[in-house]
Amino acid sequence: MDNKWGDADRPAAHHVAIIMDGNGRWAAERGLPRVEGHRQGVETVRRIVEASMELGITHLTLFSFSSENWSRPEQEIYDLFGLLRRFVRRDLAELHKNGVKIRVVGSRNGLEDDILRMLDDAVELTKNNTALNLTIAFNYGGRDEIARAAQRIAEDAKQGVLAPKDVTQDRFASYLDTAGLPDPDLLIRTSGELRLSNFLLWQLAYAEFVFVDVYWPEFTKELFEAAISEYQRRNRRFGGRSARSTA
Ligand code: IPE
Ligand code: IPE
Ligand code: MG
Numbered sequence: 001m002d003n004k005w006g007d008a009d010r011p012a013a014h015h016v017a018i019i020m021d022g023n024g025r026w027a028a029e030r031g032l033p034r035v036e037g038h039r040q041g042v043e044t045v046r047r048i049v050e051a052s053m054e055l056g057i058t059h060l061t062l063f064s065f066s067s068e069n070w071s072r073p074e075q076e077i078y079d080l081f082g083l084l085r086r087f088v089r090r091d092l093a094e095l096h097k098n099g100v101k102i103r104v105v106g107s108r109n110g111l112e113d114d115i116l117r118m119l120d121d122a123v124e125l126t127k128n129n130t131a132l133n134l135t136i137a138f139n140y141g142g143r144d145e146i147a148r149a150a151q152r153i154a155e156d157a158k159q160g161v162l163a164p165k166d167v168t169q170d171r172f173a174s175y176l177d178t179a180g181l182p183d184p185d186l187l188i189r190t191s192g193e194l195r196l197s198n199f200l201l202w203q204l205a206y207a208e209f210v211f212v213d214v215y216w217p218e219f220t221k222e223l224f225e226a227a228i229s230e231y232q233r234r235n236r237r238f239g240g241r242s243a244r245s246t247a
Contacts, residue, residue, distance in 0.1 A: 013185045017060075019189040020063060022190050027040075047221060058133060059132075063137045092125065096125055099130060102135075143198060149175035183205070185207060186207060190219050210230050
């Protein structure tokens with residue numbers, strides 16, 4: 001059995017980020033409306049959050065609505081927001097009880113006050129939990145996040161709070177929505193698509209990527225473990241020499 005927590009040869013995946021993709025195609029292949037795919041997708045979220053805790057993962061980040069998803073039909077956006085509302089309403093107490101600390105990354109622009117309040121309340125309620133750091137990327141786009149960080153940096157420079165020479169990588173990262181979070185070790189994307197779709201552009205610089213050929217509604221704990229095992233067989237070099245090489 002694999003050691004999920006890692007050792008010298010098999011690094012632990014502390015932070016896993018997931019692009020939960022393929023809900024629509026899952027539904028279409030079954031002759032169901034897309035919303036049914038999104039509904040099943042929420043079931044998978046429950047399953048994977050639970051599995052993460054069992055597998056000793058400390059950080060899980062889920063891409064749930066992108067800044068580009070606004071280009072979908074209004075009805076689908078309405079359905080997705082409805083499912084988020086229902087998820088928070090139904091699952092928050094249980095997540096809190098299990099020690100899950102919720103964080104939200106993404107733009108607040110364009111979101112209605114009641115959604116913002118609901119998300120803020122979930123973050124506030126769970127802020128002292130330590131079992132699992134669950135980050136929801138909602139209304140999130142990597143370029144948007146970087147541009148918003150640059151705006152705030154420019155504003156601070158104008159105010160004299162920050163000198164241009166102080167804008168180091170670490171300082172820049174502290175202006176991102178993910179400030180304080182470790183970078184993901186492993187990125188998983190379901191549905192067979194081989195792209196980032198504007199997810200965590202800065203943070204994924206040295207993540208290992210695993211693409212899984214099933215739709216998100218059918219992603220299981222076993223497939224999750226298999227992706228982590230594949231990650232553990234990778235040789236992370238970060239531009240240096242292999243820790244495993246003998247030559
Ligand atoms: C992922 O499933 C959920 C969101 C992007 C919100 P999709 O809705 O993208 O499903 P496909 O990719 O069209 O199958
Ligand atoms: C990425 O999936 C966004 C989320 C999973 C929330 P998309 O389905 O929106 O990505 P593209 O359009 O296939 O690149
Ligand atoms: Mg998709």
